[in-house]
Amino acid sequence: MKERIIEKSAEIAVIGLGYIGLPTAIMFANAGFNVIGYEIRDEVVKKLNSGNSHIVEPDIDELLHRAIKSGRLRATSDKNDIREKDVYLICVQTPLKDDKTPDLSYLENAVRTVAETMKRGSLVIIESTIPPMTTIRMAKLIEEVNGLKAGEDFYMAHAPERVMPGRIFKELVYNSRILGGIDEESAELAEILYRSFVKGQIFKTNSTTSEMVKLMENTFRDVNIALANEFALLAHQYGVDIFKAIELANTHPRVKIHTPGIGVGGHCLPKDPYLLLSSAKEDFGLVKKAREINEDMPLFVKDLLVSALKTINLPPEDAIVTVLGLAYKGDSDDTRNSPALFFIEEIKEEVKDVRTYDPYVKGTHETLEEALRGSDVAVIATDHSLFKNLNWEELGKLMRNRVLIDGRHVVQTPPKSFVFKGIGRGEY
Numbered sequence: 001m002k003e004r005i006i007e008k009s010a011e012i013a014v015i016g017l018g019y020i021g022l023p024t025a026i027m028f029a030n031a032g033f034n035v036i037g038y039e040i041r042d043e044v045v046k047k048l049n050s051g052n053s054h055i056v057e058p059d060i061d062e063l064l065h066r067a068i069k070s071g072r073l074r075a076t077s078d079k080n081d082i083r084e085k086d087v088y089l090i091c092v093q094t095p096l097k098d099d100k101t102p103d104l105s106y107l108e109n110a111v112r113t114v115a116e117t118m119k120r121g122s123l124v125i126i127e128s129t130i131p132p133m134t135t136i137r138m139a140k141l142i143e144e145v146n147g148l149k150a151g152e153d154f155y156m157a158h159a160p161e162r163v164m165p166g167r168i169f170k171e172l173v174y175n176s177r178i179l180g181g182i183d184e185e186s187a188e189l190a191e192i193l194y195r196s197f198v199k200g201q202i203f204k205t206n207s208t209t210s211e212m213v214k215l216m217e218n219t220f221r222d223v224n225i226a227l228a229n230e231f232a233l234l235a236h237q238y239g240v241d242i243f244k245a246i247e248l249a250n251t252h253p254r255v256k257i258h259t260p261g262i263g264v265g266g267h268c269l270p271k272d273p274y275l276l277l278s279s280a281k282e283d284f285g286l287v288k289k290a291r292e293i294n295e296d297m298p299l300f301v302k303d304l305l306v307s308a309l310k311t312i313n314l315p316p317e318d319a320i321v322t323v324l325g326l327a328y329k330g331d332s333d334d335t336r337n338s339p340a341l342f343f344i345e346e347i348k349e350e351v352k353d354v355r356t357y358d359p360y361v362k363g364t365h366e367t368l369e370e371a372l373r374g375s376d377v378a379v380i381a382t383d384h385s386l387f388k389n390l391n392w393e394e395l396g397k398l399m400r401n402r403v404l405i406d407g408r409h410v411v412q413t414p415p416k417s418f419v420f421k422g423i424g425r426g427e428y
Helices: 021-030 044-049 058-072 105-117 132-147 168-174 184-194 207-236 242-249 273-277 288-311 339-347 368-372 394-396
Strands: 011-014 034-038 073-076 089-090 123-125 155-158 177-181 202-206 318-323 355-357 375-382 405-408 421-424
Touching: 011 021, 011 105, 011 368, 021 058, 021 073, 021 089, 021 168, 034 044, 044 058, 044 073, 058 073, 058 168, 089 105, 105 123, 105 132, 123 132, 132 155, 132 207, 155 184, 155 207, 177 184, 177 207, 184 202, 207 242, 207 273, 207 288, 242 394, 273 288, 288 339, 288 375, 288 405, 318 339, 318 368, 339 355, 355 368, 355 375, 368 394
Parallel strands: 011 034, 011 089, 034 073, 089 123, 123 155, 177 202, 318 355, 318 375, 375 405, 405 421
Antiparallel strands: 155 177
């Protein structure tokens, strides 16, 4: 069996065909493996099998079409189709509950599905981001369900994804990977498997270390963004343009301050610090405080909005607000945990109307002009490339009032005919 895993004749089942599962399935199929993707959403299965992706990502349609046409990749919602595979890759979401504790129900359901369909000798890999010691707990769950012994009858590892939307396929190949096994043999088998397409370095460790490494990476970024956001809030008190100050501070050889903004979104940063703390006996304060700062940034943009409306003597209840961008990052359709959505929730009951425009997200206005016509305020919430070189003097002619709020430092030179406010731009 171990020899079969490292051969291209090995059959791989990928559980969950979302932003990580689908690209991973495509990569293994195009590397020569026979891959079947298990997805509970029938409409997604149908779309994928027709050769069309349900997510937006550079090169995904071409690579998906190649994998489907070769016959090495297909999707299914039937558990019987994933029975007795050599490798199972679990790529399901691990969101937070309302109380900020991990919701591992999707993972547990996926692990149970694998336990009910796997065979002796299978390699099970969790790519999902999970709290420390979860892989070991999931191995024990498999033992309870089917009676197989971890490390003897099956192998198990954690292989956290480390990719960014918009660069997924490039980073799947060239980024380094951390592979944590429940034992050395599991890690070695995982390494051989991923080496089929990974050109970056591969580091082997134990599963709990790999789980913590992934959470540390994202918590590092979250804490440093929180520091930049706090600098931006202080800049408003001191009348400083924080972006000019950051540019100067970053000329120091040992300083690299991040970019402040309306908040932190995506599937990782808003939740991974909480996953890191979820099993800890004691939390020391810094990580949680950073989360609170970043979660409050949409509220600060709301304050900027209220301040701008006062400047033009327009009551909030009479204001039409247009939010530009719903995705959490530029040139993406990914709205998971987007601060733009949190901002809209905060203002929608207090203003006359909230319009939205995002060229990548369905359900918004068809055109930018349509969204702005008759509006009082434009709020830039996503740094899409499209928003970076707009002619605001011309667009302002469509608006009832000319107020522009920049939550992403997209507007370098504020338009003269607008009331302009931006995060960290030196005045409140």
